[in-house]
Amino acid sequence: MPHPLPNSPSTLLVLLRWLLLLIPLAFVVGSLNALFLYLLDYASHTRADNPYLLYFLPLAGLVVVFIYRRFGKNSESGNNLIIDEIHQPGAGIPARMAPLVLISTVVTHLFGGSAGREGTAVQIGGACSAAYGKLFKLSGRDYQILLSAGVAAGFSALFSTPLAATIFAIEVLAVGRIRFDSVIPALFAAILADLVCSAWGTPHTQYKIDFLEHVMLFEHVVHVDLIMLGKVLIAAVAFGITGYLFGETVFVLKDIFKHVFKNPYLIAVIGGLIVIGIVSLIGNQDYIGLGVNSYREGGVSIISAFNEGGAEWYSWMLKLLLTAITLAAGFKGGEVTPLFFIGATLGNTLAWIMGAPVDLFAAIGFIAVFAAATNTPLACTIMGVELFGSDHLLYFAVACFVAYYFSGHTGIYSAQRVAVPKS
Amino acid sequence: MPHPLPNSPSTLLVLLRWLLLLIPLAFVVGSLNALFLYLLDYASHTRADNPYLLYFLPLAGLVVVFIYRRFGKNSESGNNLIIDEIHQPGAGIPARMAPLVLISTVVTHLFGGSAGREGTAVQIGGACSAAYGKLFKLSGRDYQILLSAGVAAGFSALFSTPLAATIFAIEVLAVGRIRFDSVIPALFAAILADLVCSAWGTPHTQYKIDFLEHVMLFEHVVHVDLIMLGKVLIAAVAFGITGYLFGETVFVLKDIFKHVFKNPYLIAVIGGLIVIGIVSLIGNQDYIGLGVNSYREGGVSIISAFNEGGAEWYSWMLKLLLTAITLAAGFKGGEVTPLFFIGATLGNTLAWIMGAPVDLFAAIGFIAVFAAATNTPLACTIMGVELFGSDHLLYFAVACFVAYYFSGHTGIYSAQRVAVPKS
Numbered sequence: 011m012p013h014p015l016p017n018s019p020s021t022l023l024v025l026l027r028w029l030l031l032l033i034p035l036a037f038v039v040g041s042l043n044a045l046f047l048y049l050l051d052y053a054s055h056t057r058a059d060n061p062y063l064l065y066f067l068p069l070a071g072l073v074v075v076f077i078y079r080r081f082g083k084n085s086e087s088g089n090n091l092i093i094d095e096i097h098q099p100g101a102g103i104p105a106r107m108a109p110l111v112l113i114s115t116v117v118t119h120l121f122g123g124s125a126g127r128e129g130t131a132v133q134i135g136g137a138c139s140a141a142y143g144k145l146f147k148l149s150g151r152d153y154q155i156l157l158s159a160g161v162a163a164g165f166s167a168l169f170s171t172p173l174a175a176t177i178f179a180i181e182v183l184a185v186g187r188i189r190f191d192s193v194i195p196a197l198f199a200a201i202l203a204d205l206v207c208s209a210w211g212t213p214h215t216q217y218k219i220d221f222l223e224h225v226m227l228f229e230h231v232v233h234v235d236l237i238m239l240g241k242v243l244i245a246a247v248a249f250g251i252t253g254y255l256f257g258e259t260v261f262v263l264k265d266i267f268k269h270v271f272k273n274p275y276l277i278a279v280i281g282g283l284i285v286i287g288i289v290s291l292i293g294n295q296d297y298i299g300l301g302v303n304s305y306r307e308g309g310v311s312i313i314s315a316f317n318e319g320g321a322e323w324y325s326w327m328l329k330l331l332l333t334a335i336t337l338a339a340g341f342k343g344g345e346v347t348p349l350f351f352i353g354a355t356l357g358n359t360l361a362w363i364m365g366a367p368v369d370l371f372a373a374i375g376f377i378a379v380f381a382a383a384t385n386t387p388l389a390c391t392i393m394g395v396e397l398f399g400s401d402h403l404l405y406f407a408v409a410c411f412v413a414y415y416f417s418g419h420t421g422i423y424s425a426q427r428v429a430v431p432k433s
Numbered sequence: 434m435p436h437p438l439p440n441s442p443s444t445l446l447v448l449l450r451w452l453l454l455l456i457p458l459a460f461v462v463g464s465l466n467a468l469f470l471y472l473l474d475y476a477s478h479t480r481a482d483n484p485y486l487l488y489f490l491p492l493a494g495l496v497v498v499f500i501y502r503r504f505g506k507n508s509e510s511g512n513n514l515i516i517d518e519i520h521q522p523g524a525g526i527p528a529r530m531a532p533l534v535l536i537s538t539v540v541t542h543l544f545g546g547s548a549g550r551e552g553t554a555v556q557i558g559g560a561c562s563a564a565y566g567k568l569f570k571l572s573g574r575d576y577q578i579l580l581s582a583g584v585a586a587g588f589s590a591l592f593s594t595p596l597a598a599t600i601f602a603i604e605v606l607a608v609g610r611i612r613f614d615s616v617i618p619a620l621f622a623a624i625l626a627d628l629v630c631s632a633w634g635t636p637h638t639q640y641k642i643d644f645l646e647h648v649m650l651f652e653h654v655v656h657v658d659l660i661m662l663g664k665v666l667i668a669a670v671a672f673g674i675t676g677y678l679f680g681e682t683v684f685v686l687k688d689i690f691k692h693v694f695k696n697p698y699l700i701a702v703i704g705g706l707i708v709i710g711i712v713s714l715i716g717n718q719d720y721i722g723l724g725v726n727s728y729r730e731g732g733v734s735i736i737s738a739f740n741e742g743g744a745e746w747y748s749w750m751l752k753l754l755l756t757a758i759t760l761a762a763g764f765k766g767g768e769v770t771p772l773f774f775i776g777a778t779l780g781n782t783l784a785w786i787m788g789a790p791v792d793l794f795a796a797i798g799f800i801a802v803f804a805a806a807t808n809t810p811l812a813c814t815i816m817g818v819e820l821f822g823s824d825h826l827l828y829f830a831v832a833c834f835v836a837y838y839f840s841g842h843t844g845i846y847s848a849q850r851v852a853v854p855k856s
Contacts, residue, residue: 201657208650396823407599408620
């Protein structure tokens, strides 16, 4: 092993090179995500003001399928293409992936698909960094690091959680293991992209846990309440199985759609019609779109799930079903924000059943179902700290790792490798 | 890959088995650490009240060397033996390691050696879990997981940072990579051991960063100040090189002592005499012992380093030198608390040079020099959150990972493997 002192100057040069290389990339990814968030907000409000837009969802599905089939090249593979390319560069990520996913996600949300947005942010980051790498003729390890940095930048700008984004970008590649060799470039890209996106004035949702405990044991202050820890454990098992169920439901529905209807245009139309049918049965539009806010008094949303009575006991199932149908039908956006919704509303219900603080359990569900479905428990623990503060760090960690442990080896990204089996 | 739903009951059984298995272990490790911290506090105060005790340091060295040579078996290898045993069970960890390291660490501190305490806590955890594993006839992977849990429990009870302890226990095994397969048992052991140690009424030092920034860019709130980020970067390079220097100094001094004096008793006496000589030249006892508090008005300590003027520009060098001599001479305890001292005082000085907030830079140095010397940047980032809160999370992460990047591949634990080279 070389000693670092004689190597320090070259180590410093490598660091400075990455720093300079990443500034323009972070600026572009951060700005595109600011634009994306602005358009998404506009689409969500427009749909809320004009509920009839939902009836055009099948038509919107045709448009999304058309633009991907006509212009997409291999963009359709989305996040999986980027994960594969980081593992083994070769297939190439087309630059057009960025505008395609941006437009089709906005279309999905404008017409009431139930979808997320992290897929879009990750693909904007991945496509921009791939194009940027081509420009500077990066290859091999450098190209892989650049892609990881692009993913971190996109995720970071979207949720304004730079460290969680960094860990996510390296943790999502393989189950059960993380490697540190691209952390520093990814962290810089994530911090800068978030800075750029925020400086554009993009608002990010603020969450808050009011519950604060001061636990004593034999008259001495301790970090956790054992009863509460037990409740978190039970909830975490439920979150883990739910994360698994989500991934399986999407896969199974995709399979069924493909075998029964075959034609992708037909699948999009049928998927759109099923969503319209379910929403008509429900009688409100709480379970479509992003679900961060509800646009009606007393509606169910991620935000409402942090308050007592802010979710029905079946809310998580409806969101799971509608999102799985939307994504299996070919609409775009991603899974993460719906996973937040599913976790927060399930957490709300479990807190009610077990007599636990609703806001804490909504927060735990928010991160733990995501951790389970994507196999990224460490990123989600850190996301908990970045969104909700460090008071409940230990409950966050227990919930994310236990949920991860119960979610099997598949997850929602089929390109993810299994490095270290869970048991 | 098996689907988890049919597996959930057996997954649950595995989890419950670990939980039950770890409760008694965590109780023992937490209680022994409470005893250790009590004795350590007693020894530190006694030495502060009776400064002449320092003159018996050479004699204390003879005692420490004697008990290890007479009773130690292979205990002398300390943390490295535990790391080796987790990688490849075989050599066996003798149960006597726990009392031996406890007694010799207290002796080291009572007579004014400059040393830490995490080695002791880790070895108490490792030795107890090895004995416990023998009792239940655990072998193979189960035995390795149990050892990791023991290390996490010891570290956690000592510093009252359960999540950092968990990550430390799995991150310290290899440079550049972590595997998740023992996280859950380690996390439970860490949470419970900390609970037990705290419930015994063991006080843990409270640190606080008053500096709080509200950064605006183009009238919008953002997470980091770019100027501050630049200063953190520069400081992190210094912290990384310092962490490397510490490890190298200990190794080189050990080599010199061995080649020049050969006899371990002679080495301990000479080492003790050198410490007495340096302390006489300094004229105060700030740089021996743990260094968490100073026992005189205006003295330098870890706590004082969080205030302006709380450290001299050369404080970090003195502590580095005295600790390296103490440990190379065969005294016991560990390196981490001295690394906190070195980092916090160097951070204090760098803040003064660069015009940065002293408390923030003391905190960053505290965790980053430790991250560099032990190659555990993630554990140290999380320790930052557990000790200082989450306001400065991004600076913590940048500092720990950049410092880690500049510290070479050796570190203070020679048994640590290199899994993924830094560059």
